[in-house]
Amino acid sequence: MSNTANWIALLPQHIQDEVTATFKIKHFSDGEHIYRKGESGAGAGQYQILSGTVRLRVIADNGKEATYVIYGEGDCIGFLSAIDNDVRPQDVIAIGEVKVGKILSKDFEQLTEKYPIIYKTLCEHVAYRIREVFNMYEYGLFFNLERRLANQILFLLAFSATNVPNSACQELEFTQEMLASSVGATRQAINKLLKDWSDAGFIEYHYGKIRILDSKPLVKISGVDKMITSQVAVKAIAS
Incomplete structure (x- = not known):
């Protein structure tokens, strides 16, 4: 299966077109919540990011924040x-200006009734992501901080909206606090x-x-042969 967080892209093209035709376009500014941990998921819908980036985070009882x-x-x-109509498992927060397409629950239900392959595709996608959660556990358990940080920066480099392919110099907008929370370390x-x-x-x-x-030294530190493979374990946990 493709290493992607876009389950819609796994559908046949004509079904993709019908799914995206239902989008309700919404805009969010920097720091705004797309949704919050604990909010009811019943009838709440789902989203595809059309432009910009978001971060998924949780806050512990002691106030410590972790960016997934x-x-x-x-x-x-x-x-x-x-x-499953269960509660949202984490906060999703806009980084800069963000545009999303929202699939309303009623539209999703109609689409799945019309095209049962949607549920099959989603099940396969979720199974793939669960496997990668185990990889993520191994990643956090055995990698030292330097290796974890190199992998995280490669991940951000691969998926950042400010990343320009084939550019000699690539830039990420990310604070030390956010980096620290994403790899379980101090600033x-x-x-x-x-x-x-x-x-x-x-x-x-x-x-x-x-x-x-x-980026070559980062790839070497990360211990992976291909940059994209370093992202699988990190990216899999969130949905």
Whole structure:
């Protein structure tokens, strides 16, 4: 199965067209919630990101925040609650200006009645993502912080809206706090690694922005042969 968070793209083209024709377009500004953890999923619908990026995060009882993953253009979110009508499992927050297409629950139900393959496709997609959750568990259990951070930056590089393919220099807009919460580390530890990599000459870091001057050292640190494979475990958990 394709390494993607876009289940709609797995459908035959004519069904894709019918799904996207139901979209209700919505816009969100930086920091706005698309939905919140614990909100009822019954009748709440699901989304495809049409432009911009969002982050999925949870907040512990002690106030500590964790960013699961960043999703970008084409990715789908909210489909778990569309399947089981259970509560939203995490917050989804806009990073910058975001445009989404919302599939209303009634439209989704009509589409699945007309095309049973939609549920089959979603089941296969969810099964694929569950397998990758196990990969993510292994990733967090055995990788040291440097390797986790390299993988996370490669993930962001692969899916960032500001990433320009084949560019010699690529830029990410991401704070140290967000990086730290996404890999389970302190801001101070992230700052030290970024400084080490900056001193080595393959990144530049200024507040809220990382410029990747050479991604090859990051790939080597991450321990993977292909950049995209480093993203599978990280991206799989969220929906």
